[in-house]
Amino acid sequence: xxxTKDVTDATFNADVLGASKPTIVDFWxxxxxPCTKFSPILEQLAEEYGDKVDVVKVNIDENPETSSNYxxxxxxxxxxxxxxxxxxxxxxxxxKQFFEKEFSEYLH
Numbered sequence: 001x002x003x004t005k006d007v008t009d010a011t012f013n014a015d016v017l018g019a020s021k022p023t024i025v026d027f028w029x030x031x032x033x034p035c036t037k038f039s040p041i042l043e044q045l046a047e048e049y050g051d052k053v054d055v056v057k058v059n060i061d062e063n064p065e066t067s068s069n070y071x072x073x074x075x076x077x078x079x080x081x082x083x084x085x086x087x088x089x090x091x092x093x094x095x096k097q098f099f100e101k102e103f104s105e106y107l108h
Contacts, residue, residue, distance in 0.1 A: 005054065024103065027070070042057070045099060
């Protein structure tokens with residue numbers, strides 16, 4: 001794994017809700033084909049915008065508490081958090097440009 005960070009039920013509050021920067025959270029699973037294909041896009045976002053946002057991944061099978069708390073029923077689900085609050089969400093794999101537009105106010 002490159003610039004993205006794995007977050008767990010135990011670290012979610014500190015790594016996401018308590019983060020000093022906006023945080024893009026990818027809810028995913030090993031068995032999810034679209035999640036696997038989508039992962040390089042998140043790596044690119046982390047590489048290009050790492051000074052503005054953190055990009056983290058939550059494996060829903062290994063972290064059922066966090067995924068349940070946020071009502072994750074479809075994956076990949078990508079949420080953006082800022083100042084401890086969920087500000088945006090995107091369900092399904094999308095092109096990088098989509099995320100750059102959707103999350104633009106947090107990336108610039």
